[in-house]
Amino acid sequence: GQQVMQIPQYQHVQEGEDFTTYCNSSTTLSNIQWYKQRPGGHPVFLIQLVKSGEVKKQKRLTFQFGEAKKNSSLHITATQTTDVGTYFCAGTSGTYKYIFGTGTRLKVLA
Amino acid sequence: SQTIHQWPATLVQPVGSPLSLECTVEGTSNPNLYWYRQAAGRGLQLLFYSVGIGQISSEVPQNLSASRPQDRQFILSSKKLLLSDSGFYLCAWIGGVSYNEQFFGPGTRLTVL
Numbered sequence: 001g002q003q004v005m006q007i008p009q010y011q012h013v014q015e016g017e018d019f020t021t022y023c024n025s026s027t028t029l030s031n032i033q034w035y036k037q038r039p040g041g042h043p044v045f046l047i048q049l050v051k052s053g054e055v056k057k058q059k060r061l062t063f064q065f066g067e068a069k070k071n072s073s074l075h076i077t078a079t080q081t082t083d084v085g086t087y088f089c090a091g092t093s094g095t096y097k098y099i100f101g102t103g104t105r106l107k108v109l110a
Numbered sequence: 111s112q113t114i115h116q117w118p119a120t121l122v123q124p125v126g127s128p129l130s131l132e133c134t135v136e137g138t139s140n141p142n143l144y145w146y147r148q149a150a151g152r153g154l155q156l157l158f159y160s161v162g163i164g165q166i167s168s169e170v171p172q173n174l175s176a177s178r179p180q181d182r183q184f185i186l187s188s189k190k191l192l193l194s195d196s197g198f199y200l201c202a203w204i205g206g207v208s209y210n211e212q213f214f215g216p217g218t219r220l221t222v223l
Contacts, residue, residue: 033211042200043154045211088153090212096142096161096204097169098212100154 002027004091006101014109019079021104023072023089030094032065032072037103038085046074079108112137116201116215123222129174129188131218133201136182141205143184144212145176148198160184196222 003026013019023032031050035043047056049065049072056063062075072089089101113136123129135141142161146154156169158176166176173192177185184201198219202212 031210035212042214042217043212045213048210090154096159097156097167098144099156100146102153105151 002091002093002099004089004099004101006087006089006104008104009102010105010107012107012109013079015081016078019076019083019106021074021087021089021106023074023091023101025070025091025099027093028069029091030069032069032089032091033098034063034072034074035088035090035100036085037088041085043088076106079106081108081110084108112203112213114201114203114213114215116199116218118218119216120219121221123191123220125193125222126190129186129191129195129220131186131199131201131220133184133186133215134182135184135203138182138203138205140181141203143178144202144204145184145186146200146202148200148217150197154200157186191222193222196220 005024007022031048033048034046036046037043047063052069053067054065060077064073074087076083086103086105088103090098092098115134144159145157147157148154159167160178163178163181174188198217200217201215204212
């Protein structure tokens with residue numbers, strides 16, 4: 001079945017450093033979404049990418065969808081303590097079913 | 111505005127006991143509804159999804175079942191809980207004008223002893 005992997009599994013950074021998480025799907029995706037889950041909380045939608053090679057920015061966050069629509073990345077510039085949490089990608093191949101990635105847990109050291 | 115409710119927030123159940131978790135959505139109609147399970151420190155595993163009343167798609171064969179008796183109500187059940195059923199159960203919906211993002215409920219933390 002379809003699998004979505006994320007690397008790294010964990011990342012500790014000093015406040016102010018950059019952070020990147022990568023998402024790879026075993027199948028071509030029609031779109032990919034990114035979510036953030038704070039410790040003890042539920043996932044919160046960040047963004048959706050649909051087009052091949054698409055790049056979107058939200059303040060310090062940059063999201064990219066690969067040309068083959070099988071991979072994606074989230075880059076955070078100059079991390080802050082408020083960025084702490086687990087970041088998930090979720091992909092669909094055009095059905096109502098979304099497969100979540102394994103997640104990257106980010107810790108930011110002040 | 112749309113809201114999603116889940117209850118209970120936490121639950122401790124003995125092995126072999128039944129389970130019923132409820133999820134309701136307000137402020138939208140005909141949403142797609144989802145049940146996910148998240149083990150401690152792990153990702154989200156899709157359990158069931160529903161595109162309409164009485165329509166349930168099961169993703170993982172196990173001792174859980176789901177039902178959608180009303181448009182905005184989604185129920186997760188089990189006749190006999192296993193230790194491996196422990197986890198964080200999340201309900202989510204997609205629908206409305208912006209038919210893309212999933213909105214998650216607050217979740218239910220289930221511990222099976």
